[in-house]
Structures are given as structure tokens and as C-alpha cells.
Amino acid sequence: MTDVTLTKKDFTSDQEVRWCPGCGDYSILSTVQSFLPTLGLPRENIVFISGIGCSSRFPYYLETFGIHSIHGRAPAIASGLAISRPDLTIFVITGDGDALSIGGNHLIHALRRNVNLKILLFNNRIYGLTKGQYSPTSETGKVTKSTPIGSLDTPFNPISLAIGAEATFVARSIDTDRKHLTEMLQAASAHKGSALIEIYQNCPIFNDDAFIAVKDGETKGATLLQLIHGVPIKSETHGVIMENGSMKVVELSLVSESELVVHNANNPDPSYAFALSRLSASELDHVPIGIFRDVARPEYSTMVNQQIADVIAKDGAGDLASLLASGDTWEVK
């Protein structure tokens, strides 16, 4: 496959893109279209599978194989495809409602099995396609069409959820930060197994500027805690230390560099990545960005197909005639 040299244009389908003007999905699409040629894979071996929601229109705009499926079920469909076709590279495109509400069950099970799926979760903290109801990542008290005096639900933290579901690769990025998102896509693709990238994505119509704190030039430097493997975890103004067994964000001026937690994305202990994920909540004061966790565990479809190969190597390929005549038989003359 080394002779495949494709460009962004090769991955752009002839379909007119139909998101609202200013939607964060545009920049994610553009970044993904630019990123795909770097995989060096033929287009026909790449499949995008989505559920329902604004983000799930994504596959139509990519010149690869693709299924725009039904609400929440993309990981299930993708799992069946991945297990029976381990030769394919499969991306799942989903949103906060699709992945964490109606499809929560499929997401957690795909992650625990470690099926070779790259799951891009566009989190805009709102239901867009159904025109503005609160989502499972909306902050408590959110006023929407379905919660006129404020929502009562406690939101999910998608990173915490994924780590709790035994995910082997979990990262966070931002729709408009092409460079960072590209890095995350590359790392996820290099990972053997399921990879979840939460992408903060702006919905200009129903939840505009929900992520302004991590985008505005004035605030983002202080807000974003950069997760870089082997490097102390810090923003421009703050850093992360361990205190009484817990992680804590402190002003850099109050501690020395040597006291900061040095990031280890390969830490086998999930409680480390989980602790990192708890540093940010709805209010986005301090937001870790980057790869929270990247650990090695056998990939599911490889194991499924290995079991079959092992049985055949040991007992030989199945013989239909002897299967049908297995057990007690008798002859009628």
C-alpha cells in the first residue's frame, strides 16, 4: 500500500455539505479530509460509520465507504464489520446525544472489548438536529426548549466514562485546532484497538460559544492544560500537582516545576487518567487537552480471528459431511 498517494481532494465526495454556517463540524471535516491521505491507505479500505445527529452526516462528505446508520447504533454496526473484516480501517462518527444517551450501551461495550474502531465524539453539549434540547453533556441548570427553567441532570464527563469503560485510548481535542486534532487523529490511528477522541465542537445555533474558554485567545492559554507524554502537565498559568493523593490545579507561581505531575499516557493504572479527567467540569476553568490514556491491550477482532485460526490449525478446517453426521447415526437400507 506504500504506493498510494492521495490528496485531500481525493477524500472529498461530490455531496454538498449541509451544516449550518459557522458549525464546528466544517473544520473537523476539513481536518479529517486532510488527515486521511497521511494514513497511506487506499480509499476503499476506509469506512466511516455514523449514527444520527448533525455530526452523523459526516460520512456523506468523504469519498470512502460509509454508512449513515440509526441513532446510537454505529458502534454496534461497526463492531460487526470490524470483526468480520479486520482488513478495514473503520471510523465511528458520533455526537454527545448519539454516543452517550441513546447509544451509551454500545459505546461502553465497544470500548471494553477494544474493537479496532476510531471513535470521534463531537461534543457540542446540545441536541442540534432536533433543534435545541439539552444533552447528556449539557451543564446542570441548562435552559433549553425541553428545560425551560433549567435542566436537573448531572452531565456525563465523556473522558471519565470512557476510562471507566476500560478504554485503551482516550483523548480530547477542539474542532478549530487543526494541528492538535490532526495529532490526536494520528495517535488514535496508530493505536491498536478502540480509540475515543472527544472533540469540543461549537454549535453556533443552539449552544454558541459553549467552549469559548478554550478557544478565545485571551483565556485559552490559561485554561488548557496540555497533556504531552513525558512533560509536566500545565497551562500558561497553572500546573497540576498531587496533594493528599489527589490531583489539583495550582498557580504555577506557587509551586516549582519539579512538583508538577509529569504526564504518562501509558500509565497502566486507569485511576491516573481518570483523575486527570476530573480536573475539568462543565465550567471549563481548567481543561486537560491531549491524550489522557494510551495503553496496549489485545485488539478484539484480532483475537476473534485468532481463535478461529488456532482451532483450524489444531483440528483442520471443518468438514461439512462429518459435521452433519456427528453424534449417533444409523443406516436405513
Next chain:
Amino acid sequence: MSKTVVPLHQVSIRFAGDSGDGMQLTGDRFTMDTAILGNDISTLPNFPAEIRAPQGTLLGVSSFQLHFADHHIQTPGDAPDVLVAMNPAALKANIKDLAKGATIIVDADEFITRNLTKVGYVTNPLEDGSLDGYKVHPIALTTLTVATLSELNLSRKDAERSKNMFALGLLTWMYSRPTETTEKFLTGKFAKKPDLLEANLLAFKAGWNFGETTEEFSVSYQIAPAKMPAGKYRNVSGNTALSYGLIAAAKQSGLQLFLGSYPITPASDILHELSKHKKFGVITFQAEDEIAAVGSALGAAYGGAIGVTSTSGPGLALKAEMIGLGVMLELPLIVIDVQRGGPSTGLPTKTEQADLLQAMYGRNGESPVVVIAPSTPKDCFAMAMEAVRIATTYRVPVFILSDGYIANGSEPWRIPGEGELPDLRVEFAHTEENFMPYSRDPKTLARPWAIPGTKGIEHRIGGVEKADQTGAISYDPTNHDFMVRTRAAKVAGVQVPDLEVDDATGDAQVLLLGWGSTFGPIAAAVEALRENGQKVAQAHLKYINPFPKNLGAVLDRYERVIVPEMNLGQLAMLLRAQFLKDITGYNQVRGLPFSTTEIIEATMAVLSD
């Protein structure tokens, strides 16, 4: 003492005991020993949903009925000639079903006050004369078994557990069955537990010897082999036959078999069976829920595998939306529904045919699927291959409606040679310029099966309505109307064999028309009616959507059409709607297959109407 051997034409035996007494195993073993003698056989396992219901209660009674004969038979028999009852509960739960003058063998040790009271016997039925019309053999099965095993180093509890083998040995003697197959079976089953192997073998032999020597039994019986077409035979249940049919279809098509399933009674045995056969390249995926089970099957089908999901009614309800996506994506998908009593959780271990309309219409929108229904346990093999043929030819979801009766019931099956199996090879879409994912084969109306990995035909499909030919999203009113009608026409045009009518004299005025698992009891009833000089025709629908092309003409030929079904008239409703034909329904939803007598009586009522 020399004993008389009496020849019989047929016998129906029911083994009954606590759900922990091993009655299913006992029945299975007797079935195998009987099959090897060449008798025709039909079986009916019947067990509670609880794994270990409270001991000694009516709720906990598990039974296995076996009918065997020197001629072709269709059902497990309406009224058993022999009941083996391991306790008072088993006697009480089954006595009403027995034939007049039936033989009853009971474990007399269990007929103590505590056990009698538990099931509401005020007096001991073995002593109060209430069983006077029957040939009762009270045998101290527990005491005899424990005494047999006294030399072994076993707890009393473990020793008692072998009493089912004592009973099996006794019946094996009584009906002149061979002992070798059960001995071989036990040797395999307890290979790693020599203590239990010895106990079971000893109990089995002791039961046989007890029959041979005791004066309790003066006669034994023989049933000659039935006349069956020449060939190699085995006994097969519906779930096993269905699993084998799918494996055979995978071989005949050259495709990989992928089963996505979530455990549910009475379909789980299909998952268990297929999980054993990895050397055929079969992938089984126990999904997180029913939706993921069918979703994974659809995903595998998209990749070019035979995607199958197996479930029962409640699971089918959950799968509905994904099957609708299968209709829209026009991919091959096999949906197996082993029906059970409903609605809701209903009767998990009991049979019913009440999912027909759910299969036909249980989705949003105009969502046509193919529906087929095997008629007997062994027919599940051929119908599984039919499902694959139709799904891969027309690229459409195909339902196989089995049910608890034929799924767990078994019968002898002549093993087909590989030359008898159909050619199921398929063709995937090839690389081409301007590939149109929703172009159609003019004959079948199938769209191309265009799998990932094929260069130059990258395309996107989805659940949103698609433009004809291109498959792009389309909200165009005319296009939607066209696509809805095209999907309907595709399913309506599926080629299925004509309906065969068995009208012995050619001038019957009443037709008995069944579908699915009711074949056995209907056929037995028709046989009996004809022996009585009645003129009745029989036909059986294995293809329900689409119906056979000649069905309308067949219905027109008869003055009265009786449709027995284990629901409140679902096939009758479809027939009335499509053919404007008056149908006489005969309906029961008791969780049990029809008895032959019931159908005879229902037919006589119409004949004399």
C-alpha cells in the same frame, strides 16, 4: 423366569420429574437408543422457565415426551401410554394427559406425606384407589439406586442423583432398547469424573436388571423399525438443524457466517451450537444487547458475510429499528425468531406462533421483509439455506419463524449428501466507472452487494431515503413513492415454490391450511380423518411473505379453509386481507403444540356444519 415379549406398533412415553431430576437428559438418551433401532420418532421437551424451581412442586415439573413407532409418525402423541413420575408433583401435573389404562411407573420412595401435601394430595394416590384405571408400578427407585451404589464412596445425595439412570435402564429393558449407546454416552460425559461414571453406569444396569428379574414386570415390548427412505440417519432438533443449515449455506456460498446474538430462551441453543464450529470459520458475537446483536450482523453483511441474528419475540421487538435499516440499506440479513408465548416476557419456555404479524409489520414505515417458516425440526435445515438463498439473491432481510416446539423437539433426519445441497454462490459488485449503489438487477430488483475493499466503488448509504440509482439523500416526493414501491415489489417478486396440496381423493371440500410448526399435528389429524372416511385436503405454508403464487387458486378450490394456528388468527388475517377469502380459524395459545385430537374435532365440526 421367562418373560413374554409383546410386539407393539407405537408407544408414547413421558418422563416427568423435578427440574433438577435430569428428565431432559433421560428423555434424550431414550430417544437416541430408540433412533438407532430405526423407529420413527417425535419428541416434546417441556420445562419450566426457572432453572431450579422449588423442589417437589407442580411449578418445578419438567418433562420429556417421546413417541416412537414402526411407521411414519407426525407428533409426540396426544396422550402418553406410559408415564414415569419421579415424585407426586410429576404424577399430579401429568395424570390428566395420559391415555386410558396407561402404565404409570413412580418412585414410591417419594410418595411420603410431606411431598404429597406439598402438591395438595390429601391421601396417597398409590393407595386411595384414584389410579385404579391405570397399570401402576410403584417402585422404590431411590432406595434401589442407593442400595446399588452402596459400595461406592458417594454421599447419599450424589447416589440419589443417579436414579434417573435407574429409571432409564428399566425403560430400556421394557422396550427392548440397546444399552450400548447410553453406556458410550455416559463414558464420554463423565470421562473426567470416574466416580460419577461408575455410579451412573451401575444405576443404569441395575435398572435394566431390575426389569429383567423382578416379578413386577411380566412382559416387555418390541417395536419394529419404521419403513423410511434408505440412507444415513441421525436425530436432530430444530435449533441444531437451523445451525447446521446456516453452516451448510456458508459453505455452499463461499461466504463467512457471522452470528450476532444475545442470549434468550428458546433461541440460545443456536448461539451455543454455532459457537462450537469455529473450524468452519463461523464467527459468533455475543453482543451487549439485542440491538447490537442485529446491528453487528448487519455490519458483517455490509462487509460481505452472511449476517445472522437469532432471538425470540421480546428480542425481535428491540431489533425492529435495525431491521428497518436493513430494509433501507438493502443488504442480506437473516433474522431468526424462535417464537415463544407472549406478549412481553410471556411464557419463555413455551411455544406459540404469535410473532407473525410482528415479523410482517413490526417496523415503522412501509418496511417489507421476507418471512419463511420451517414446518418440522429437520425442515429447519433446508429453510435456513432457503433464507440465505433469498437474502443474498434479493439483498433483503429474511425472517425465519421457528418456535419453541420445533426448536427443542426432535425427529430422525436423513443426512443429505453434499451433492444434494443447493449452489448458493453470490457475486459482489466489481470495480467500475460511475458506480450506482442503487441500480437494480432487472429480474430480481436487487441492488449490487458492494462491499468495502472494492476499488473505485466507494459510496455512502444510510437510513435516510435515497435517490434511485445514486443512493444520495433524497427528499423528493416522487422518488420516495418510487423507492417505497420498488422495495415492496422486490419482496413481492421473490421466487418461492408453489404450495403443494395433499388432496388424496381430489374432491375434498375442506382444506386444512397451516404454517410453521403446526405441520405435525395437522398431518396426523388429516391421516386419522381419512382413515375414518373423511375427505380433507392439507396444505402447509412455509413461505408467508411473499405467499406462493398459486395460493389464491388453491384457496378458491375449497369451500371451507380451516387455519389452525397457535395465535388468535394472524395468518387468517393475512389471508383474508390478501385474498378476500373467508377463513375458519382454529386458535389456541396454551403454550403447547396442538394435539391431533383437537384438530380432528375442529375439522369434524366444520365437516358436519
